[in-house]
Amino acid sequence: ISLAQSHRGELLTPAGGCGASRSAQDARARARGPARDKALAAMVSLGQAVAEEQWCSRKRAREVAGVDLADGLLTDIAAGADKPDAPAERPRKWQVRCGERAMGIKNPIREIMDTIAGKENPSKRMISLAQGDPTAYPHLRPGENMVSAVASAVAGGMANGYQPSQGSVSCRKAVADYFSVPGRAPLKPADVFMTLGCSEALSHCVAALATKGSNVLLPRPGFCLYQVLCEYHGVEARFYDLLPDQGWEVDLDHLRTMVDDRTCAILVNNPSNPCGAVYSKAHTTDILRVAESLCVPVIADEVYAEMSFDGQYVACAAATTKVPVLSVCALSKRWLAPGWRLGWITVHDADGIFASAGVPETLLKLCQVSLGPSAPLQAALPEILRTTSAQWYSNVLRALKESADCCVRRCSAIPGLEVASEPRGAMYLMVRLQEGALQGIGTDDVAFARQVLQEESIAVLPGQCFNAPGFFRVVFAAPPEVLEDAFDRIEEFCRRHLVAKQPPRPESP
Numbered sequence: 001i002s003l004a005q006s007h008r009g010e011l012l013t014p015a016g017g018c019g020a021s022r023s024a025q026d027a028r029a030r031a032r033g034p035a036r037d038k039a040l041a042a043m044v045s046l047g048q049a050v051a052e053e054q055w056c057s058r059k060r061a062r063e064v065a066g067v068d069l070a071d072g073l074l075t076d077i078a079a080g081a082d083k084p085d086a087p088a089e090r091p092r093k094w095q096v097r098c099g100e101r102a103m104g105i106k107n108p109i110r111e112i113m114d115t116i117a118g119k120e121n122p123s124k125r126m127i128s129l130a131q132g133d134p135t136a137y138p139h140l141r142p143g144e145n146m147v148s149a150v151a152s153a154v155a156g157g158m159a160n161g162y163q164p165s166q167g168s169v170s171c172r173k174a175v176a177d178y179f180s181v182p183g184r185a186p187l188k189p190a191d192v193f194m195t196l197g198c199s200e201a202l203s204h205c206v207a208a209l210a211t212k213g214s215n216v217l218l219p220r221p222g223f224c225l226y227q228v229l230c231e232y233h234g235v236e237a238r239f240y241d242l243l244p245d246q247g248w249e250v251d252l253d254h255l256r257t258m259v260d261d262r263t264c265a266i267l268v269n270n271p272s273n274p275c276g277a278v279y280s281k282a283h284t285t286d287i288l289r290v291a292e293s294l295c296v297p298v299i300a301d302e303v304y305a306e307m308s309f310d311g312q313y314v315a316c317a318a319a320t321t322k323v324p325v326l327s328v329c330a331l332s333k334r335w336l337a338p339g340w341r342l343g344w345i346t347v348h349d350a351d352g353i354f355a356s357a358g359v360p361e362t363l364l365k366l367c368q369v370s371l372g373p374s375a376p377l378q379a380a381l382p383e384i385l386r387t388t389s390a391q392w393y394s395n396v397l398r399a400l401k402e403s404a405d406c407c408v409r410r411c412s413a414i415p416g417l418e419v420a421s422e423p424r425g426a427m428y429l430m431v432r433l434q435e436g437a438l439q440g441i442g443t444d445d446v447a448f449a450r451q452v453l454q455e456e457s458i459a460v461l462p463g464q465c466f467n468a469p470g471f472f473r474v475v476f477a478a479p480p481e482v483l484e485d486a487f488d489r490i491e492e493f494c495r496r497h498l499v500a501k502q503p504p505r506p507e508s509p
Helices: 002-006 022-032 034-065 069-079 108-113 144-156 169-179 197-209 225-232 252-258 281-294 353-357 359-370 375-387 390-413 445-456 480-497
Strands: 192-195 215-220 236-243 263-269 298-301 325-330 343-348 417-419 428-433 471-475
Touching: 144 375, 169 192, 169 343, 169 375, 192 197, 192 359, 197 225, 197 263, 197 298, 197 325, 197 343, 197 359, 215 225, 225 236, 236 252, 252 281, 263 281, 281 298, 343 359, 353 359, 390 417, 390 428, 390 480, 445 471, 445 480
Parallel strands: 215 236, 215 263, 263 298, 298 325
Antiparallel strands: 192 343, 325 343, 417 428, 428 471
16 A cells, blocks of 8 residues: 555556557556556556546547647646636635534533532542542552553554454454343354444444434433534434432333434433433333334443442343344443543344444444554453453442442431432432522532532532433542542531521431
8 A cells, every 4th residue: 555655646647648658557567566566456447547538538639629639738737627627716814614513512511510610629628529430549440450461462562553443353252252142142243343432432323323314312311422422423312301219210101202203213321320220121121112112223321231239230132132232331430441442332233123224334434434442452352351350340349339328328318418219330329409408509500519619629510411400410439438528528518508497407427
């Protein structure tokens, strides 16, 4: 390819006079060797044919008119005749513009938090319960086997080059083996697409199904990136409700009413960000039955797969064999490595529905844009999946469960706050503001987040970031001692702002 690029000026020159100098060109091609001749010919055949046809057409026209070929070409060049569609002369001033789609990106978290950031109380140590990074504190870190696998891949020197756009075969085989589900045909490497983290995996799924005028159904509350991606890819975002007092389960009746003939996918997030919900097998099956009855495929955000405190997690693809599912996951959450940016899509087809629509081929085209994630990380993934022990997973979940219990206990004892449904997994908790309890705040979650930051240097995310006004989200990835300090300050804040007539709750032990 580099040879072709270095000689592209020569190759795009017409052969000359309808083949008059063809023999000389052929001789040069033979001298370069058969392999190179074949590659170059394939790359420029179309451009060569067009150039020669233009040359020959002009020659015939000049001969008919009795005009010398060289003189005619000089006349053409002078008159600009070889550029019939040449644009108007560019004005001599800078005309740099930004792309409309990129300029239209709106991230609700950033738009809201940018109005709050930097306003913490300088006299108190900042504690963030807002950032969904499981590695923010040293008690949660990738396993030693994971670090060793990446180090070996880098030191081995065999993973320095480009990989197939879809991902290395060994990496995709490891993912296929690990994420195959009972009841469906085992995944093959061809069913796996490696991505730059889970965010790109989600983007590829939306883009692959985003036909003109279509819509995607998103959970409410839900991770705001879903809406950002839909809008970026020109898809209407529609929202189906989750039920806060029923474990944040999907309101199935509402889900049905949101589907129309332009719905291209239902996005299901389980375990849930921001709610900490983990759906039972029965409820997951009910969701997939709705999708089946309406003939709508599912995009399953399962980046928190298996992060369930009671072990009841069931993948969407395992709930039925009759609905095509695009499942996304990554090393970021369960394996505590968000900065490694290694994610994947697994295509769980049903009766060839995705295949007949060309979805795998479309996903491949999308992967060809970024050329996939880091080669050493792809090389390390089979070892990571093979050697990470059940004990390590259990230790991570035990630490998260201890922190979740701490948050629930403290929130339940603070006047003005309540937990609608306790978290059952992931690393998030949604806390409801009681109506009329906090003076000057009420259920204004943005005002709560702003004031608790200004007065106590505690950062939480307002529920409006997730289409859930009246709530705020807590990340419980911090250890209990940090959470106790944070909730001491939140409790002091709430008691200071408590409406006088509000009956106080018992103080937490």
